[in-house]
Amino acid sequence: MPRKTYTVKEVANLLGFSTNTVYKYLDEGKIKSTRLGSEGRFRIPDSEVSRLLQEVGLKSPAVQPQTNYLLPPKIVQGISSVKKNYGVPSLFDWFIGFLSIGLGFSQFILPSYNLNSSILNYLSVIRVLQGLLFVGGFFLISFDILKLKKDFWHKLAHIVLGLLYLTLSIMLFVSGSVPTAVGYFSASFVIFLTTQKHFPEYIRFLVYCATLYTLTGISIFIWPNKLLPVWSTNIVSGTLIPFTIVWSIGFVGLTVLGYLSVKKGGWSIKTLGVLITILAFAYAVLSFVNGYWERSIYAVTLGSFAMIFPFAEHFESFTLKSRREVVGSFAWLMGIFIIGSVVLYFVYRTFQTYSLSELANRAETASDILSTFMVGNVAKIAAFSGSNDVVNMMENQSKLTSGELDSHLRQIYQLSNDTLRRVVLVNDKGVIVNTYPFYPQSQNVDIAPRDYFTDAKLSEGTYITGIIKPSSSGIPPTVLISSPVYDKDHNFLGVLIGDVNLRELERRINQVKFGETGRVYVVDSNKKYVIGPTVDSVMQQVSN
Known part of the structure; x- marks a missing residue:
């Protein structure tokens, strides 16, 4: 028997939208509702929910006349077939996908291990695994766009990428590249975790950031000399107590903001996104100027998606596009990504040439x-x-x-x-x-x-x-x-x-x-x- 009214959260779950999007449509008058008192909660009648569900091509609890379309009629006509193939993109999958593509692509334009003699024994294997990361990331995003047998293919892509990240983290750790190994292991941990149990997109991203932050702090305690030289010198020559205090304050602050962003959203989710972005971009700059191209790609991707997640509801517009439009959008994003990477490559090469020239001049002066x-x-x-x-x-x-x-x-x-x-x-x-x-x-x-x-x-x-x-x-x-x-x-x-x-x-x-x-x-x-x-x-x- 159909219900008489639905809450905002229930309507959001039925439509596959976020609650923020539903509230937006309520404020714009595109969804009819009643309120409990002048400032009370919204209640959407069953007839309105049925109309909305019919518009997006989903089974509705009751068939009602289709009037006052929420969506333009031309788009509504095509939504039913589109919904069968794909829906709202998985932002965390896109994050892992673009991260994998970026890390794999970086090996083709600028291998990051050419100056690390301790990893020469693994170099050929690592390059193959990095190439597989590129392929795996591309297919993960493709499966998410097209939803080809979503459950099977997505789980398979997650398992393969998780194994690649885990294998690379072990090889990098053995070779002494602890910071990069920590990043790879954090990705593999969350990927494997989500294959066992489904978590909301934002929760997965927060778990990933918390894992990365925690393991980075632990690695500084155990292997301070494995981090970037400018950090390790200060830590080794001084004391770990100031770092412990700063790291603990940061951990508590990020944990509190993470909790508030999950429970309340609003300013807390945006503040957390800004903080993660600042930390990630700062690390990217340090990595870039010290010649760690791969770590820079990793940090830039993390910082970029930290700013995207607070505005995740805007990705719901993908549900209104045809398959060709979505593939075109993906190709456009990939093009921008590759062009940006190539530009960064030439910037890095120019910077490297200048730095090497400057170092050569100073070495000659010392000589x-x-x-x-x-x-x-x-x-x-x-x-x-x-x-x-x-x-x-x-x-x-x-x-x-x-x-x-x-x-x-x-x-x-x-x-x-x-x-x-x-x-x-x-x-x-x-x-x-x-x-x-x-x-x-x-x-x-x-x-x-x-x-x-x-x-x-x-x-x-x-x-x-x-x-x-x-x-x-x-x-x-x-x-x-x-x-x-x-x-x-x-x-x-x-x-x-x-x-x-x-x-x-x-x-x-x-x-x-x-x-x-x-x-x-x-x-x-x-x-x-x-x-x-x-x-x-x-x-x-x-x-x-």
Whole structure:
């Protein structure tokens, strides 16, 4: 037996519209209703519901004369056949579909793993899976538009895409790309969840955002150095307490807004959409400027749909279009999407070319600083070793007091302008006679077997070591420059050694900035760090 009246929510469910759309038609007078009191709730009579259902080609509880069409008659005539093939698009499916298309398409125009050596073993497999993502996303949206055996094909598309996202998340996680792996896993989790139980579109999107936000926060706690460099440096060098507070406040705020948006809608759903969009676009910019093209595509898609979901009722207009019009609309959206991606690609390439050119210029500047520093030291040691003062000092070393030797070496040291950490005088037997600044542990140490003594003596020229650990105890790893000293008859008198001030070299090189966290490392001919990431890395072999 037909009911006499229906609520707004019941009418919305029967028509497949949102409650906001029904309220809009009530305000415009396109749906007849009564109200319980002057400000009470709307009640739509059974006759009006029957008329509306007949207009959209659905079975109505009672057949009433069709008058005062809510929809134009020409469209109403075609709706019955259109409704059998498709209806209101699934926004979450479109989000997953466009995300999959974007991630897959990004691999064809700019692979994001070409600079990540740890993922080279999986590169060919990942590219195949990314290509399958592109195909899967296209078919998911196509099935949603055409509703071809909707239940079977949609579930199949969800399962296939869920498996692709899960497999990629595992491979990316193993290779060390944690942020990207978190995004892929969040998508796979919600896709698999919705295959088991149907959730409203907006609820699915909120679950996805909550999963992504939660897993990102957890990954920062466990693997802070796996995030973008500008974040990881701040976190590792500081404390996690400020981040914990900010992350917790954000989590509570987003949770409260999510609850209000589901229960009340209105301003809360729009506010949440704006916040998610701001966070996503900020992450996209950071990813873009740091060269993470794939993460940028991911974040832009997320931010775009976060702004679309609050206006989901506008997608109901798709129910009023023919199949050709819907396919045309989809093709138009795809065209815009692809054109936008290509434009972004060329923008990125231009930015990358400029950045690489700028980096090359700065690297060349750093190289010039290193060359000037070392060549200057070599020239100083060679000049000092051939000076009359040093020759006289070596010829009369047995007659000079330690104070007089210090005085001569001090002059050489001061003329180096902090480019030398210490000056060492060695006799013809390979025994250290004196050092400045004075270092008692090195006095009378025999260095005759060392290459910086023997090679300087045999080559009769200046010799530069790689990074070495001096024989004297307590002296950190260093680079030594040695030059032989001869009298006027070319008799070998000894060797003058300069201990290069690596800290001064590091200070000068680091005046050349490479972004917020970029640094210059110096490696010797044996592939050992001279200036490395940490103090402990000096003399360590550079990993391939």
